[in-house]
Amino acid sequence: MLYVIGIGPGGLDMMTYQAREAIEQADVIVGYKTYTHLIKALVGDKPVIKTGMCKELERCQAALELAQNGKTVALVSSGDAGIYGMAGLILELVSKQDWYVDVKVIPGMTASIAAGAVLGAPLMHDFCHISLSDLLTPWPVIEKRIQAAADADFVICFYNPRSRGREGHLRRAFELMAPYKAPTTPVGIVKEAGRRKQQHWLTTLEAMDFELVDMRTLVVVGNQSTYVDNGLMVTPRGYQV
Amino acid sequence: MLYVIGIGPGGLDMMTYQAREAIEQADVIVGYKTYTHLIKALVGDKPVIKTGMCKELERCQAALELAQNGKTVALVSSGDAGIYGMAGLILELVSKQDWYVDVKVIPGMTASIAAGAVLGAPLMHDFCHISLSDLLTPWPVIEKRIQAAADADFVICFYNPRSRGREGHLRRAFELMAPYKAPTTPVGIVKEAGRRKQQHWLTTLEAMDFELVDMRTLVVVGNQSTYVDNGLMVTPRGYQV
Structure with missing residues (x-):
């Protein structure tokens, strides 16, 4: 049995009961080392298979092999495993590589929801998630989505907004939104949402400080009604208030 | 103190620890009756102020008044309180009507995430939430968002897809997506996600059965890569699999 588990932002208080139970039932834990560290209080002395960043395929195959050999395996992702996490890759591998493994996806709190609660209530109307990572998605596809979402006045949550090798993506995203969103549109920045080191800032489209943003940051851009x-x-x- | 709490889809197993703790600490619970019923095991013999549907303003003012009078109040929403829930209205009332109340928003699992885990992993790439309720939003705004999201190949989650008085909205949404999404695009339908009566169906854009859908249903429409x-x-x- 393979549980693909979203552990939420990181703190145990934002994990669901279902996720906690699955981790407790597992024989072995598999995950990127930052995530397995976050849940070490639940893991106890169970074996933990840690892998580094960008080793997703390796990590999923290790989890599937253990599960096929009869172990109950907890593969952990931060946030929700089904949102830019490991659930999709596991299900793709199962259907395309003939693994005989029962998989159960256990949902978790994704970063946008945790960040929204920190900022106030920015996601009360239609919103979208856009990842600015072009490792797996052609950049023109991402640009089209940014423009379409801005033009239709969605609130926009940017995942993976910035990292070494793509410092300029978020700045470019802001340039693409500029024809559609007012310069005074509120922008919320939340770093390490739901973790002990959490920090947040409020700014606007025109006053954005891109240096505040790294890979562990979520950026929320408001719609035309959003206010601070x-x-x-x-x-x-x-509502008429 | 007023906690505005997302209880998740309904089952206690998908609630966070933080939400559970806040409900346990509260002196009084306020909420739409379906939601207060879902958490009755946690409520015990605390007073519960139930209100009916479409009484959002009344419910929020009742919660604020109790909190201003010194009670610790838990205002409960299903899913996440910040996504089409009560968090926004509470914060608007506090800033516009001079309530002296400390408010803490406690995030919860929204329906799209719970439904996604039931269906497999449909939300692995950029997606958006669109509510088809035009009670508070002009219908042309909703139409523009549907077209923009379909054109830019987002996965789309429809909230409030159908109810008495707006039987035709979901059918119209499907007509609007048709120029952009292939007729064979997978569609997932999840009714009462995360609750005991949960049911789900997989279909396609062209074979959609609108009669399966009611207000407690979430509809997920794939992007051009989504498969079943x-x-x-x-x-x-x-990923190259």
Whole structure:
């Protein structure tokens, strides 16, 4: 049995009961080392197979092999395993490589939701997730999505906004939104949402400081109704208040 | 103190520890009756103020008044309180009506994530949330978002897809997507995700049965890479498998 588990942002308090139970039931834990560290209180003395970043395929195959050999395996992702996590790759491998493994995906709190609660209530109206990583997606596809989402006045959550090798992507995304969103559109920046080192900032499209952003940061750009009051970012749903 | 709490889809197993703790600490619980019923095991003999559907403003004001009078109040929403829930309205009321209340938003698992795990891994690539309720949003705004999202090849999650008074909205949404998404695009339908009566179906854009859908249903429409295999809906992220 292979549980593909979203552990949420990192703190045990934002994990679901179902995720916790699955980790406790597992014989062995597999995951990127930052994530296995976050849940070490639950893992106890179970064997942990850690792999580094960008070793997704290796990590998934290790988990499938253990499960096929009869182990109950917990493959952990931060956030939700089904959102830029490991669930898709596991299910692709199962269907294309003839593994005989039962897989159960256990959902978790994705970064946008955790970040939204920190900022106030910026996601109250239609919103989208866009990853700025072009490791697996052609950049023109990403550009088209940014423009379409800005033109249709979605709130936009940027995942993987910045890292070594693509410092300029977020700046380019802001240039692409500029024709559609006002310069004063509120922008929320949350680093390490839901973890002990959590930090957040409120700014605007025109005053954005890209240096605040790294790979562990989520950036939320408001729609045309979003406002900031008393340090909180709110997107009204349309109630007459 | 007012906790605005997302309880997740409904089952206690998909609630976070933080949400559970806040409910346990509260003096009084406020919420739409379906949601207060879902958490009755946690509520014990605390007073519960239930209100009916479409009484959002009344419910929020009741919660604020209790909190201003010194009670610790848990205002519960299903899913995440910050996604089409009560967090935005509470924060709007606090800033516009001069309530003196400390508010803490406690995030929860929204329906798309719970539904995604049931269907497989349909949300592995960029996706958006669109509510088809035009009670608070002009219908032309919704139409523009549907077209933009379909044109830019987002996976699309439809919230509030159908109810009495707007039976035709989902059918219209499918007509609007037709120029951009292939007729064979996979569609996942999840009713009562994460609850005991959960049901789900897989179909396609052209074979969609709108009669399966009600207000407690989430509809997920794939992107051009989404496929169904072995009863699971998967949107590949782009790994070479």
